[in-house]
Amino acid sequence: MPTTPCPCGTGEAYDACCGPLLANTVQATCPEQLMRSRYTANVRGDADHLFRTWHPRTRPDDVAPDPAIRWTGLRVLAAEGDTVEFVASWDGGSMHEVSRFEQRAGRWVYVDGDVT
Numbered sequence: 001m002p003t004t005p006c007p008c009g010t011g012e013a014y015d016a017c018c019g020p021l022l023a024n025t026v027q028a029t030c031p032e033q034l035m036r037s038r039y040t041a042n043v044r045g046d047a048d049h050l051f052r053t054w055h056p057r058t059r060p061d062d063v064a065p066d067p068a069i070r071w072t073g074l075r076v077l078a079a080e081g082d083t084v085e086f087v088a089s090w091d092g093g094s095m096h097e098v099s100r101f102e103q104r105a106g107r108w109v110y111v112d113g114d115v116t
C-alpha cells in the first residue's frame, strides 16, 4: 500500500504522523506536535481540526483555511515550553510565527501567535 508523506515535513507517513490527530483518534502530547497537525490541517483543508484545536477565547468564527493558498512546507525552528517558532511557506511567500499554546482539560490548544 502506498504511503503518503506527511505534509508537516517530519519525513513520516501521514498515517503515522498527523493523520491520527486530524482523525481525532490521538491527542497531541506537546505543542510542536499540535502545531504540526494544524499546519497539516491547513494543507488538507480540515476546518474541524483547526476549530477543535483553537482556544475558544481566541478562535475566530470562521476557521476554514483559504483554499487559494497552496502550502509548500513547514520548518519548526524552536519548540520550548508552551511556544513553537516556525516558518510556514506557500507558493509565493512564507510566514514566521511564534505560536502560543495552552493545555485545556488535558489537551493542547492553540492560543495565538506573533507573526514577524
Ligand SMILES: [Zn+2]
Pocket: 006, 007, 008, 009, 010, 014, 017, 018, 019, 036, 037, 040
Ligand atoms: Zn505530520
